Amino acid sequence: MFRVTACKPTRMIIIPAIDLKDGKCVRLRQGRMDSSTIFHEDPAAQARLWEEMGAQRIHVVDLDGSIEGKPSNLSVVQRIVRAVRVPVQLGGGIRDAATIGMYLDAGVRVVILGTIAAKDPDQVEGFIKAFPGSVAVGVDARSGMVAVQGWTQSTTLRAVDLAKRYESTPPVCFIYTDIERDGMMRGPNIEATREFARSTSVPVILSGGVTSMEDVAAIVPLERDGVSGAIIGRALYEGTIKLREALDIVSTSQC
Numbered sequence: 001m002f003r004v005t006a007c008k009p010t011r012m013i014i015i016p017a018i019d020l021k022d023g024k025c026v027r028l029r030q031g032r033m034d035s036s037t038i039f040h041e042d043p044a045a046q047a048r049l050w051e052e053m054g055a056q057r058i059h060v061v062d063l064d065g066s067i068e069g070k071p072s073n074l075s076v077v078q079r080i081v082r083a084v085r086v087p088v089q090l091g092g093g094i095r096d097a098a099t100i101g102m103y104l105d106a107g108v109r110v111v112i113l114g115t116i117a118a119k120d121p122d123q124v125e126g127f128i129k130a131f132p133g134s135v136a137v138g139v140d141a142r143s144g145m146v147a148v149q150g151w152t153q154s155t156t157l158r159a160v161d162l163a164k165r166y167e168s169t170p171p172v173c174f175i176y177t178d179i180e181r182d183g184m185m186r187g188p189n190i191e192a193t194r195e196f197a198r199s200t201s202v203p204v205i206l207s208g209g210v211t212s213m214e215d216v217a218a219i220v221p222l223e224r225d226g227v228s229g230a231i232i233g234r235a236l237y238e239g240t241i242k243l244r245e246a247l248d249i250v251s252t253s254q255c
Contacts, residue, residue, distance in 0.1 A: 015232070018058060087110065166200075211234075
């Protein structure tokens with residue numbers, strides 16, 4: 001189904017990303033673990049800084065957990081949650097109900113399921129029902145096809161087909177990442193994100209490639225297609241996007 005493209009009163013939000021590797025705040029290029037750059041030794045301090053600049057939500061990924069299939073930076077996640085008052089959403093290595101419950105008990109507001117959402121939709125639908133309003137589905141795509149296991153494995157499943165699979169038991173949102181743009185500072189894949197958002201009635205958060213203030217302005221019209229937020233990582237750390245200015249753009253732009 002395609003959503004009606006009427007203007008909605010809610011505004012898109014900008015969500016700073018904190019990727020955790022070996023307990024540090026890093027950024028990768030196209031998800032490659034051998035291409036990490038350390039941007040902060042103390043992820044909790046970085047989260048607090050983003051909040052002070054106006055962030056309404058923090059996006060955290062346990063990169064080690066994504067590869068290992070189990071939580072690998074729990075103590076760091078706990079420190080991040082304690083350091084900020086805004087909601088924290090977390091993905092990476094979450095495969096079962098016990099892990100979901102553990103993170104929610106630790107104060108994480110929304111857990112993001114990626115690999116298991118593609119491999120076992122029936123089980124994830126059970127998680128969505130068991131933890132209402134607390135489960136998002138991460139859809140990581142390379143050339144429109146879903147990738148899993150920390151982006152190390154490709155599948156033959158189309159991203160839009162995965163979204164449609166969850167239409168009857170919807171997650172709180174989809175987080176759609178274009179892997180080929182992630183961390184590459186080349187701009188977001190507007191058309192692929194629009195196609196994905198139009199394929200579902202579930203809100204979509206864009207991730208990957210937002211590099212400049214012009215990119216921020218360019219994604220605002222995607223509100224009409226159901227994109228409710230944008231995750232930004234490397235561009236914030238390298239200074240090509242200033243968080244306060246990006247927040248001003250999305251708060252003042254007309255849908």
